[in-house]
Every structure is written in structure tokens, then in C-alpha cells.
Amino acid sequence: MNVGHTDLAWSACNKTETxxxxxxxxxxxxxxxxxxxxxxxxxxxxxxASAEEFMAxxxxxxxxxxxxxxxxxGLSGLELQQLIVDRSDLQVIFMSRNANxxxxxxxxxxxxxxxxxxPFPDEVLLGTVxxxxxxxxxxxxxxxxxRTLQQRYQSLSxxxxxVMKLVVSGRLNKQVGxxxxxxxxxxxxxxxxxxxxxxxxxxxxxxxxxxxxxxxAPVDSAEMHARNRFDSSYRVSQLAGxxxxxxxxxxxxxxxxxxxxxx
Numbered sequence: 207m208n209v210g211h212t213d214l215a216w217s218a219c220n221k222t223e224t225x226x227x228x229x230x231x232x233x234x235x236x237x238x239x240x241x242x243x244x245x246x247x248x249x250x251x252x253x254x255a256s257a258e259e260f261m262a263x264x265x266x267x268x269x270x271x272x273x274x275x276x277x278x279x280g281l282s283g284l285e286l287q288q289l290i291v292d293r294s295d296l297q298v299i300f301m302s303r304n305a306n307x308x309x310x311x312x313x314x315x316x317x318x319x320x321x322x323x324x325p326f327p328d329e330v331l332l333g334t335v336x337x338x339x340x341x342x343x344x345x346x347x348x349x350x351x352x353r354t355l356q357q358r359y360q361s362l363s364x365x366x367x368x369v370m371k372l373v374v375s376g377r378l379n380k381q382v383g384x385x386x387x388x389x390x391x392x393x394x395x396x397x398x399x400x401x402x403x404x405x406x407x408x409x410x411x412x413x414x415x416x417x418x419x420x421x422x423a424p425v426d427s428a429e430m431h432a433r434n435r436f437d438s439s440y441r442v443s444q445l446a447g448x449x450x451x452x453x454x455x456x457x458x459x460x461x462x463x464x465x466x467x468x469x
Contacts, residue, residue: 225339227252228263230278231273240253249339256281296342299334299338301321319334352418362403369393369397370404373397380393
């Protein structure tokens with residue numbers, strides 16, 4: 207299946223950037239009500255009626271979150287989540303009127319940021335989106351740093367990469383030379399070029415760069431998905447024993463709820 211996400215548009219993280227909230231819901235009225243609420247809160251919004259329609263959107267690596275209904279025509283919300291598992295920048299918030307514990311646990315274990323039960327008050331949704339955007343912004347920063355370091359690393363020659371690997375592992379220049387069969391003077395020359403190309407101002411900084419690349423290579427998504435699963439383990443255990451909807455019966459209706467009631 208062609209997901210349409212091969213060309214990535216990178217955006218620098220700054221105070222003027224516009225974060226994007228994607229809303230995927232088959233119900234037109236619900237979709238429009240959520241779009242109005244989120245737009246009024248200051249976020250850019252893109253809507254889709256199905257998972258397939260969402261996957262056709264061009265991918266831009268910017269702070270973003272996905273509000274997706276659990277039950278969609280065609281691919282389900284959970285199936286869509288599996289298709290975007292490599293997108294650590296996109297925080298997934300599930301919505302459902304008839305959430306069950308099995309689906310909720312499955313979503314959270316797969317890295318979902320939150321699971322909301324419809325209908326929900328405006329402040330619950332907006333607060334959740336705000337927190338999700340904070341996480342997404344941090345992930346975008348990490349992705350951008352990884353991309354920059356990978357570009358610098360690609361500029362190194364094969365020999366320079368060999369020298370870098372041995373240097374950051376703690377080898378002295380003499381030891382590096384002996385292992386590679388080159389002189390200590392040649393090692394120093396390669397080491398200097400490595401420092402310049404990687405833009406490292408000290409050996410500890412080069413070590414940190416190397417560790418970052420090793421932890422996140424070959425693709426950033428694998429580690430992020432594993433970390434999301436680990437971080438969500440506590441919430442999963444809570445859900446398994448004490449699950450309750452995000453909306454409690456005594457809460458006052460929101461503008462979003464009122465709109466749905468009118469519908």
C-alpha cells in the first residue's frame with residue numbers, strides 16, 4: 207500500500223511555528239465540531255473521514271498530534287496506528303463512544319498518548335492536545351538533531367569513521383594506529399578532520415554524538431516506539447484494573463458536547 211509519506215518536509219522548531227492537529231472521524235458533524243474547537247484554540251487543523259484519506263496527506267515533520275476515532279470505515283483506528291508506528295513526532299489520541307478495555311489497552315501499549323471517551327468537555331480535549339504537542343515538539347527536536355548528526359556522519363570517509371569509532375570507545379591515538387595499521391600522526395590528522403566535520407568541540411561532545419547516533423540508528427522510530435511502549439506500561443496496568451471513561455457523568459457539558467447534542 208502506498209502511504210504517500212515518502213517525501214518529508216522538515217520544519218525548524220521555533221516559537222512561530224504552527225503545530226498541526228489531524229482529526230480523523232467518519233462523522234461529518236463531529237469532525238466539523240472538533241475542527242472549530244481546535245482551530246479556535248490556535249492550532250492548524252487538517253481533517254479526514256478515513257484512515258486512507260489521512261495517509262494520503264503529505265508528511266511534514268513538525269509538532270503534531272492525531273485525534274482519531276477508534277471505529278472508522280475501512281481501516282480501523284488501531285490499524286491506522288500500526289501504519290504510522292514510525293512517526294514518533296505524531297502523538298496519537300484515540301476517541302470512542304464505545305471503548306472497551308481490550309481496545310484501550312492495545313492502543314496504549316502500541317504507544318497512544320491518550321484514549322478519550324466521547325463526548326468529552328472542551329477543556330479535557332484541549333488539555334490533552336496541549337500535552338501531546340509538548341511531547342511532539344520534543345520528539346521533533348530529537349529527530350532534527352539525529353538528522354543533522356547523520357548528515358555530518360555521512361560526510362566522513364570510511365577511515366575517518368573507523369577512527370571515530372575507536373576514539374569514542376576510549377582508545378588512545380597510539381592504540382588506534384596499531385589497530386588500523388597507520389601511524390599515530392595519521393591518526394591525529396584523521397581525528398582532527400572528524401572533529402571538524404562532526405562540529406564537535408571536545409572529545410566528550412563527540413562521544414555524546416556517537417552515542418546518540420548509535421541509540422537511534424538506523425531509524426529513529428524503532429527506539430521511540432519501544433520507549434513509548436515502556437513509558438505506557440504503568441498506564442496499561444492501571445487501565446487493566448481500574449479503567450474508567452475520561453468523562454464523568456457529573457461534569458458540565460462543553461461546547462463540543464452541546465454541539466453533538468444539537469446534532
